[in-house]
Amino acid sequence: MSTVIAFIVIFGALVFFHELGHLIFAKRAGILCREFAIGFGPKVFSHKKGETIYTIRLLPIGGFVRMAGEDPEVVELKPGYRVGLLFDKENKVDKIILNNKEKYPHCRIIEVEHADLEHKLVIKGYPEDEEDSIKAFPISQTAVTVENGVETQIAPYNRQFNSKSLPKRAMAIFAGPMMNFILAFFVFIVIALLQGVPTNEPKLGEITADGAANAAGLLKGDIVQTINDAEISSWSDVVEIIRKNPNENLDFLISRDGVEQEIKVTPKEQTIEGETIGIIGVYSPVEKSPVKAVSAGFTETYFWTKQIFVMLGTLISGQFSIDMLSGPVGIYVSTDTVVQSGIYYVMKWAAILSINLGIMNLLPLPALDGGRLMFFAVEAVRGKPVDRHKEGLVHFIGFALLMLLMLVVTWNDIQRFFLD
Incomplete structure (x- = not known):
């Protein structure tokens, strides 16, 4: 179960941050983002905030951000089509009712003669109460079409993906992979903050309970000055000598709290990929900075x-x-x-x-x-x-x-x- 949870969390986080990159830079460019989805297939969860619907879908094999203009726009109002109009406080069309108009008793019914939902934002038609005269109705930038009770915001051309400059479009696409690198960078920082960053100082790190170092009396923080009278200047020197001397007695001269001590340590023998080396059960020193x-x-x-x-x-x-x-x-x-x-x-x-x-x-x-x-x-x-x-x-x-x-x-x- 822990593997399942880890897999879902990891995969979900990677997809989430990738798509978040697309979303952030698309919105910065002024592109209308209709949906932010994790997964594909049928919707499992859906929540609308602002202009965007946030969804989790059944098949966890990726995700997407649906930007206006990437696919053909949903509604095409052809001449002769009867629609209902609702208006905002500025007397602009706020909602275009495509069907079930009886549920909106206050809407104004017109027969469409011409509609431009992308550039001029106007709908012309014959009002039901004035069938012999054609009228033009300005459409709000944030107007919605309503079909079967579902509202879909229109996308004026200046809110569509292809209306933006090449650099802005490229950045909206590049931002997904970029966010994956940023995520990795911050995860590595968190690991370093929690674990510490390895240093090359000749100072002992964590001591394992079953190692030769613990048995000999070495402690975390001991500074190694010499081993068998050989000067030690780095952690690499300590590792090299220990690896070369399995089952051999080594005389450690260490400094502990400013006091020098001599301690004898016998590295245990271990075979790794066919090579026999010595180990004493000490981790490399780390610094939390x-x-x-x-x-x-x-x-x-x-x-x-x-x-x-x-x-x-x-x-x-x-x-x-x-x-x-x-x-x-x-x-x-x-x-x-x-x-x-x-x-x-x-x-x-x-x-x-x-x-x-x-x-x-x-x-x-x-x-x-x-x-x-x-x-x-x-x-x-x-x-x-x-x-x-x-x-x-x-x-x-x-x-x-x-x-x-x-x-x-x-x-x-x-x-x-x-x-x-």
Whole structure:
């Protein structure tokens, strides 16, 4: 159960912060965001706040922010269509009732002659009580259409995604992956604040209860000055000597509270990957410092970003194997292993997955954020956007292929972990 909870929390957090990046920068650009969704498929939870509906959907395989203008707008009022109009205090159309008009006794019924809900924001028609005269009614920027009792806010062109400048559109798309890197950075900072940042001082960290150091009387905080008369200047020196001398008596000269002491320690023998080394049961020293925690956040984020790119290079270089990819099942199995190692390992695993999600989404593949950014790059070079229908077809095919790849990877994970 702990693995299930950890998997849901991690995956949910990664998707949430990714989509939150899209939402924040889309709203900053003035784009109408109709829905912020975690998951796909039928709605499990729905709550509207302001202009946006926040939903949790049944299939936890991603999320999306539905921005006005990315899909064809919902309503097209054709000539001859009868609608009801409700007005705001400025006498502008506030609600356009498409059906069940009898439920709105105060609405004004008109037969539509022409309607522009994007540019001029006007609806012209013949009022029911004045059928021989046509009238024009200005529409509010925040007007809604009402169909079957459900209100949908109209999207004037200046609130649509494609009306915004290229930099603003690109930023709204790039913000998703960017937020994954920011999330990882802050998770690494929290880990460093709680655990401390490893230092290279020759000072003993935590002592394990069953180790040789504890048996010999060494304590956390002891400063190692020499080992077998060899000068010690760093923690690396301590580790190197201990590793090279399993089952050998070592004379530690340490300083404890300003007083020097000599303590004999015999490292225990341990074999790791075929190599026999000595260990005494001491963790490396750490320092809890906000400044160093921030530095560690940068360092860890950079390190794991670099490692993931190295692995991507391996895939591209021709050494590809389907076993090198993991879907939700593979990630779940890995999460199960990490959970058994403790909360800090779970946090680190979440940060690494967040970086991985950010990088994968930046790949120039159709249907991914990187694919959309690639079309923006083409637009910048051409000086005009690619035909929306052609771009939409490319993204649709890319999405279908990605779903097929996910199915293949998931089935391979099931075979590897559960059927072999």
